[in-house]
Amino acid sequence: MSENSTLNKLSQKVGEMLSSFEALRQENALLKDEVAQLRSEGSNSSTLVTQLRDELNEKDREIEEIVTKIESMLG
Numbered sequence: 001m002s003e004n005s006t007l008n009k010l011s012q013k014v015g016e017m018l019s020s021f022e023a024l025r026q027e028n029a030l031l032k033d034e035v036a037q038l039r040s041e042g043s044n045s046s047t048l049v050t051q052l053r054d055e056l057n058e059k060d061r062e063i064e065e066i067v068t069k070i071e072s073m074l075g
Helices: 002-074
Strands: none
Touching: none
């Protein structure tokens, strides 16, 4: 009878471990999806920052041209 009890306990522990493993596997899959989403958002943000910097540089260039024209008119 002791062997049967030990086997039942072992079976229960294995079942618990399998349940825990499955829960962790699902959590891992969710975290991988979240990481992929955050990487995508980061990439999009990086692209936007680059675009805004380019626009700012273009506006700075335009301002310099206008200042140069004004100075030549006044000079």
